Amino acid sequence: MRLPPSLSLRLAMLYTMLFTISVLLLGGALYWATVHTPLQAVSLQVEREMSALSREYLERGRDALAAALELRAAGGDARMPFHAFIAPDGSVVAANLPSWPREQQSGWSRLEADYYQNGDEVDHEALTLDRRFEDGARLLVGRDIEDIDEVEEKLLAAVSGLLVGTLLLGLLGGVLMSHAIGRRIGLVTRTARRVMRGDLSGRIPLRGTADDFDQLGATLNEMLARIEALVESVRRVSDNVAHELRTPLSRLRASLEELRPAQVVAGGAAIENAIAEASALEKTFDAVLRIARIESGRHGAEFSPVDLSALLADAAELYAPAAEERGQSLQMEVAPGLRVAGDRDLLFQSFCNLLDNAIKYTPVGGWIAVRAGLRAGGVEVAITDDGPGISDADRPHLTERFFRAAATMAEPGAGLGLSLVAAVARLHGATLAFEDARPGLAARWSMRSA
Amino acid sequence: MRILLIEDDARVAAHVCKGLGDAGHAVNHCADGREGLLCAAAQRFDAIVLDRLLPGVDGLKILRTLRAAGDATPVLILSALGDVDERVAGLRAGGDDYLAKPFAMSELLARVEVLARRGTAAAADGRLAVMDLEIDLFGRTVRRGERRIELTAREFRILEYLVRNAGRVVTRAMLLEHVWEYNFDPQTNIIDQHVSRLRQKVDRDAPVPLIQTVRGVGYVIRQAGQ
Numbered sequence: 001m002r003l004p005p006s007l008s009l010r011l012a013m014l015y016t017m018l019f020t021i022s023v024l025l026l027g028g029a030l031y032w033a034t035v036h037t038p039l040q041a042v043s044l045q046v047e048r049e050m051s052a053l054s055r056e057y058l059e060r061g062r063d064a065l066a067a068a069l070e071l072r073a074a075g076g077d078a079r080m081p082f083h084a085f086i087a088p089d090g091s092v093v094a095a096n097l098p099s100w101p102r103e104q105q106s107g108w109s110r111l112e113a114d115y116y117q118n119g120d121e122v123d124h125e126a127l128t129l130d131r132r133f134e135d136g137a138r139l140l141v142g143r144d145i146e147d148i149d150e151v152e153e154k155l156l157a158a159v160s161g162l163l164v165g166t167l168l169l170g171l172l173g174g175v176l177m178s179h180a181i182g183r184r185i186g187l188v189t190r191t192a193r194r195v196m197r198g199d200l201s202g203r204i205p206l207r208g209t210a211d212d213f214d215q216l217g218a219t220l221n222e223m224l225a226r227i228e229a230l231v232e233s234v235r236r237v238s239d240n241v242a243h244e245l246r247t248p249l250s251r252l253r254a255s256l257e258e259l260r261p262a263q264v265v266a267g268g269a270a271i272e273n274a275i276a277e278a279s280a281l282e283k284t285f286d287a288v289l290r291i292a293r294i295e296s297g298r299h300g301a302e303f304s305p306v307d308l309s310a311l312l313a314d315a316a317e318l319y320a321p322a323a324e325e326r327g328q329s330l331q332m333e334v335a336p337g338l339r340v341a342g343d344r345d346l347l348f349q350s351f352c353n354l355l356d357n358a359i360k361y362t363p364v365g366g367w368i369a370v371r372a373g374l375r376a377g378g379v380e381v382a383i384t385d386d387g388p389g390i391s392d393a394d395r396p397h398l399t400e401r402f403f404r405a406a407a408t409m410a411e412p413g414a415g416l417g418l419s420l421v422a423a424v425a426r427l428h429g430a431t432l433a434f435e436d437a438r439p440g441l442a443a444r445w446s447m448r449s450a
Numbered sequence: 451m452r453i454l455l456i457e458d459d460a461r462v463a464a465h466v467c468k469g470l471g472d473a474g475h476a477v478n479h480c481a482d483g484r485e486g487l488l489c490a491a492a493q494r495f496d497a498i499v500l501d502r503l504l505p506g507v508d509g510l511k512i513l514r515t516l517r518a519a520g521d522a523t524p525v526l527i528l529s530a531l532g533d534v535d536e537r538v539a540g541l542r543a544g545g546d547d548y549l550a551k552p553f554a555m556s557e558l559l560a561r562v563e564v565l566a567r568r569g570t571a572a573a574a575d576g577r578l579a580v581m582d583l584e585i586d587l588f589g590r591t592v593r594r595g596e597r598r599i600e601l602t603a604r605e606f607r608i609l610e611y612l613v614r615n616a617g618r619v620v621t622r623a624m625l626l627e628h629v630w631e632y633n634f635d636p637q638t639n640i641i642d643q644h645v646s647r648l649r650q651k652v653d654r655d656a657p658v659p660l661i662q663t664v665r666g667v668g669y670v671i672r673q674a675g676q
Contacts, residue, residue, distance in 0.1 A: 243503065246530035247459055250552035254465030257555050282552055283635065314630060317604060321643035349634040356638060 008181040012174020019166045027159035035152045042079065042127050042143050043108065049081075050129045050141045057133065062087065065139070066094045080144035082113050082126040088136030097126065100140055105130045110149075111142065125149045184213040188220065197429075198296075200228040231296055242289055249285070253278050287416040291401065294346070294423040303428075305450055306347060308338040308372065308379060315351045316370055319359060327365045335373040341450040342428050350424040353417040354383045354443050362387035362440065379449045385440040398434050451496035451566050455479045456486030456512070457528065458504050462551075466499065469555040470562065483507040490516055495523050496566040499558070502529030502540065510543040517544035524565040528553070537633065556667040560619040570614050580616045580671055583652070583660055585609065594656060604629065605648045612661060612671045621668035645669055 049072070057065040062085075069083045073096055084095035097113055113126040128142030187204055194202035203224060204217035256275045263271040312334050323330040340347075358368045362385040372381040390398065394405045399422035404415040421443075425432040430447035453475050457463040460481070467477045478495070480486035483504040490498060498516075502509040513525055527540040530551045537548040547561050572578045576588035582595045590606060592599045601609065607629045612620055622641040627633055645661065653659045662670050 243530045246551045247462070250459070250530075251461040251465075253552045253554065254462060258465065258468070278552075279554075286550070286635070314632070318630060318636075318640060318644075321647060322638070322640055325643065345633045348632045352634065352636060356636075356640075 006178050006182060008178035009174055012170065012177050016167060016170025016174060019170055020163060023159065023162045023166050027155065027162070030155055030159075031152070034155065035148055038148050039127065039145065042145055042148070043129075045079075046127060046129050046141055046143050049143075050131060050139070053083075053139065053141060054131065054133075057137070057139065062093060062137070069094045077143075080124065082111075082128065082140075082142040082144065084138075084140040086138040088133075097128070097140060097142070100128075100130075104132045104138055110145070111140075113142070113144065181213075188213075188217065191220075191224075195224060195227075198427075200224070200231055235296055238289060238292055245285065249278065249282055253282075284416065287420060288401070291416065291420050291423045294420075294427050303341040303343060306340050306342045306344050308340050308347070308381070309334050309336050311344065311348055312351060312370055312372055312381065315348060315355055318352065319355045322356075323359050323368060326359060326362075328359060328362055329367045330359075331367060331369040333369065333371040333373075338372055338374070338379050339450045340379055340428075340447055342447075343424075346424045346427070350421040350445075351381070351383070353421050354445075357417060358383055358385040358387070358441070358443075361385070366440075374449065375446065377449070378446050381445040382442055383445075384437045384442040386437075387440045389436055389439055389441045390434070392436075395434055395436075399432070451475045451563075452494070453477050453562060453566070454486065454490055454493075454495045454498045454523075456483065456489075456498065456504065456509070457501040458482060459501070465555065466558065469559055473559050473563075475562075483509065483512045487512050487515060490521065490523065491519065497562050498523050498525045499562060500525055500527050500545075502527055502536070510540060510545075513540075513543045513545060524568070526558070526561055526565055528558075554667070556619070556664075557621050557623065560621045560624065560668060563618045564615050564620065564624065567615075567618065570616060572614075578610065578613050580613050580673060581658070581660065582656075583613065585613055592652075594652060594660075599651050601648070601651060604644065605651065608644060608648050609652065612669060616671045617673055619664050619668050619670045624668070 053065060053068055053072075056068045065085060069085060072081050073083065075081065082097045084097045084100050085093045086095075087093050097111060098115060100111055101109070107129070109128055109130060111126045111128050113124040114121055115124065116122070124144050124146045126142035127145045128140050130138070130140050132138045191202045191204045203221045206214045206217050206221075208214070253275065256271055256278060259271050260275070263269075313332065316330055316332050320330055355368070355370070362368055366386045368383065368385045370381070370383050372379065374380075390405055394403075397403045398405075399418045400415075401419045402415045403419075422432055425445060425447075428447050430445055433444045435442045435444060453470055455463060455466055455470070455477055457466065457479070458481050463479055463481065467479055470477045478489060478493070480489050483506070486500070486504075500509050500513060504512075509527065509529075513527070516523070516525070524546045525544065526547045526549060527545040528549055528551060529536060529540065537550075540548045546565055549558060549561060570578065572587050576586060578585040578587065584593045585606075586592075587610070590603075592601055592606065592609065608625060611625065611628050623635070625641050625645075626636065649659075649661045652661060660671055662672060664670055
């Protein structure tokens with residue numbers, strides 16, 4: 001049996017099982033004391049009587065046994081004696097049992113021995129021993145065990161009632177417990193999700209009861225406060241760095257641009273080269289800051305409904321001339337009307353980066369395919385190319401900042417394009433996977449549809 | 451044109467003043483926000499270039515005050531906070547355009563000139579014309595002299611934007627923002643490829659090329675005599 005995933009429900013089931021076992025043990029002990037032991041005593045008595053009566057028959061014959069049975073039946077024992085003595089020819093010599101099985105039973109049996117007393121039927125049950133002699137005569141000897149039988153019945157009824165009650169209470173308790181615990185854990189889970197989505201001010205609500213969950217919540221809240229403070233200080237640093245570096249970069253560019261006319265007169269390209277280097281530096285700097293910003297969950301632009309089909313068409317259209325220039329075919333298989341919630345500019349930039357990469361690394365004359373459609377309640381976009389792909393060793397590092405596969409070192413770029421794509425994917429709760437498309441690379445982006 | 455520059459960094463301000471001055475514009479410079487606000491209220495300008503981070507005051511606050519007072523002068527926000535959400539905040543506060551620091555002077559100049567003149571309006575019949583090129587905005591057709599030119603929807607929009615801003619330089623970033631309506635940095639010459647296709651169609655066998663490249667900056671359609 002597979003157990004349900006909820007720990008509290010599993011614990012409740014375990015407890016129910018333990019309670020059931022204790023009820024069964026208790027019932028067993030009671031049965032031993034009130035049923036098994038008295039029955040044992042009766043069977044000993046009946047065995048002794050059987051051996052005495054058998055000896056009587058074997059040594060002194062049928063009449064002596066009949067007399068002994070009469071005598072026994074008249075005796076004043078608390079347990080009413082029962083017997084039946086059948087001659088080898090099948091005739092009943094003596095009997096006070098109302099009925100017995102036609103065939104001889106091996107060993108012990110319990111026989112109905114109801115009889116009438118003053119016109120009322122009195123229930124009796126006899127524990128009897130059945131014996132057949134070598135000459136064919138048959139002797140049944142028994143003692144009344146009606147009282148033990150009644151105790152047994154009541155005990156069984158009581159124990160089964162208890163079992164049902166235990167199971168019902170256990171299950172009810174389990175459901176209640178699992179609800180109560182589930183609610184507390186749900187609060188923790190929801191808060192954690194909220195923080196993961198970027199709302200660092202999220203805290204777990206406490207009950208003020210100082211119970212285990214409150215203690216856990218308080219500890220986690222302290223941790224969240226610490227994380228928030230750290231992120232805040234990183235943000236402040238990155239803002240300061242941004243401002244403190246951008247202003248001198250602006251001055252540098254201003255100076256270089258003012259030198260430009262002088263160089264036009266003097267000839268040479270040093271200033272132009274310096275301006276180009278400054279531009280590249282600015283771009284790298286901007287990309288790093290942007291990725292950091294997106295990853296800190298602080299990208300404030302709220303999500304809005306985005307027509308992903310139109311956005312992909314725009315991206316493909318933007319890159320169509322680039323692909324054409326390299327003799328590549330750019331294929332589009334995008335289902336119409338795919339809608340997601342997101343940041344339009346960032347999504348566009350991400351798909352453009354993926355396309356840009358595919359075009360850059362696919363050889364002249366290759367193909368790039370953009371496919372998008374609904375998959376299992378979400379939207380999946382796959383950008384596949386038939387380029388050389390990427391080695392298994394490099395694949396896990398693709399989205400690392402400044403990572404550049406050895407084979408692509410010759411191409412321009414800082415190795416930030418895919419890091420940005422990965423950051424945007426995380427911001428949107430999308431999964432981004434790079435797969436071997438044999439021979440090319442497939443970038444697979446899946447996210448919830450709106 | 452008269453342009454107001456509100457910028458606290460002396461080095462950047464001097465550069466902007468010089469760049470705008472060289473292009474033939476009159477620049478008033480204010481180094482702090484309060485002074486800038488007073489200046490903007492006292493005189494009429496064709497455009498305001500406003501730094502986002504000023505000592506002691508957020509540039510956006512100045513912008514909101516200005517807009518609340520009913521001043522509709524086009525404003526270009528300059529900011530060292532160059533991210534997309536900062537841009538959105540700037541435009542929401544009433545800014546008309548946004549430029550991240552550090553910027554190329556040519557980009558700033560192009561944006562200020564386009565902002566201040568707000569583009570050429572089409573005639574009532576939806577026609578835009580420059581030299582022998584005529585665009586019919588209703589019929590979505592383009593003619594160069596007697597020759598009819600077939601353009602894709604995107605090429606049509608690029609041409610329309612260039613013609614509406616004829617005489618003013620349009621940068622690649624401006625094209626991406628206004629024609630594709632996405633705000634991002636493609637990091638490659640992707641826009642050039644689109645313009646070069648458009649140019650092949652528009653300027654093929656024409657004696658005078660209409661779309662001119664401004665090296666390192668962007669494109670311009672120059673009217674005859676300019």
